[in-house]
Amino acid sequence: MDRAPTSSGARRLRPEIVILVLLILAVAAAWVSVYRAGSRTLTVTFFNVGQGDSALIQAPSGRTLLIDGGGEGHDYSGSSDVGERVIVPGMMVRGVKRLNGIVVTHGDDDHVNGLDRVVDQVPVEMVLDPLLPHPAAPYERLRALEEEHGIPLFKARLGQQFNFGKGIKAMVLHPGLVPIWGTAADANNNSVVLRLVYGKVSFLFTGDVETEGETSLCAAPCSRFPTTARTPRRRPTSFARCGPSWR
Numbered sequence: 001m002d003r004a005p006t007s008s009g010a011r012r013l014r015p016e017i018v019i020l021v022l023l024i025l026a027v028a029a030a031w032v033s034v035y036r037a038g039s040r041t042l043t044v045t046f047f048n049v050g051q052g053d054s055a056l057i058q059a060p061s062g063r064t065l066l067i068d069g070g071g072e073g074h075d076y077s078g079s080s081d082v083g084e085r086v087i088v089p090g091m092m093v094r095g096v097k098r099l100n101g102i103v104v105t106h107g108d109d110d111h112v113n114g115l116d117r118v119v120d121q122v123p124v125e126m127v128l129d130p131l132l133p134h135p136a137a138p139y140e141r142l143r144a145l146e147e148e149h150g151i152p153l154f155k156a157r158l159g160q161q162f163n164f165g166k167g168i169k170a171m172v173l174h175p176g177l178v179p180i181w182g183t184a185a186d187a188n189n190n191s192v193v194l195r196l197v198y199g200k201v202s203f204l205f206t207g208d209v210e211t212e213g214e215t216s217l218c219a220a221p222c223s224r225f226p227t228t229a230r231t232p233r234r235r236p237t238s239f240a241r242c243g244p245s246w247r
C-alpha cells in the first residue's frame with residue numbers, strides 16, 4: 001500500500017521529467033548550433049574612416065588582422081583621431097582586444113592615420129609593411145611606436161601568406177620581390193595587395209595600387225576574380241584590365 005502513492009506519484013512526474021529533459025536537450029542543441037555556426041563565420045569589417053580604407057578580419061579561429069587605418073588630415077592630431085574615435089572602439093565592440101597582425105599597405109597618411117592609437121592601446125603581434133622610404137610624419141611616428149612597443153616588423157613581398165586556420169588564408173600578391181620605382185606615385189604602386197580566401201569567397205585589399213602596380217599584380221597567379229574587391233579609389237574600374245586571368 002505504501003508503494004502505490006509513490007508509484008502513482010512517479011507516473012505523474014514522468015511527463016514533467018520527460019519535458020524537462022527534452023527542454024534541456026533542446027537548449028543544448030541550440031547552443032551547439034550557435035557555436036557551430038559561429039565557428040564557421042569569417043567576419044570582415046570595413047570601418048568608416050572617411051578617406052582611405054581600414055578593414056578588420058576576424059577568423060573563426062579567433063585570429064585577427066587589421067589592414068590600414070585611414071581618415072583625413074596630414075598632421076599628427078588627425079592621425080590619432082580616427083584611431084580614437086573609430087578603429088579602436090570598433091575593435092572593442094567586436095571583442096577584438098589584441099591583433100595577430102597589422103598590414104600597412106603603404107605609408108600615405110590616409111592609410112596610416114589612426115594606427116598609432118591602435119598600436120598604443122592594443123597588443124599587436126606583428127606588422128607587415130612594404131618598408132619603403134616614406135618621409136611623412138604619421139608614418140614615421142607609427143614606425144617609431146612599433147619599435148617602442150617591440151612589435152616585429154616584416155617586409156611585405158609577393159608569396160607571403162597569413163594562415164587564419166580552418167582553410168582561411170590571405171596571400172600577398174604585391175609588391176613583387178623588386179619594388180617599382182620611377183612612377184608618379186611609387187608609394188601607391190608598391191602598396192601591399194592582399195587576397196583573403198575562404199572556400200568560394202574571397203576579398204581583395206588593394207591599398208592604392210595604380211597602373212604600374214596593377215600591371216605587375218595582374219601577372220600574379222590567381223585563379224578567380226574576387227567576390228569582394230576594395231578597388232583603388234582613384235580609378236575604381238581599372239581592375240577590368242586584368243582580363244580573364246582573374247576569373
Ligand SMILES: [Zn+2]
Pocket residue numbers: 106108111187188208
Ligand atoms: Zn596612397
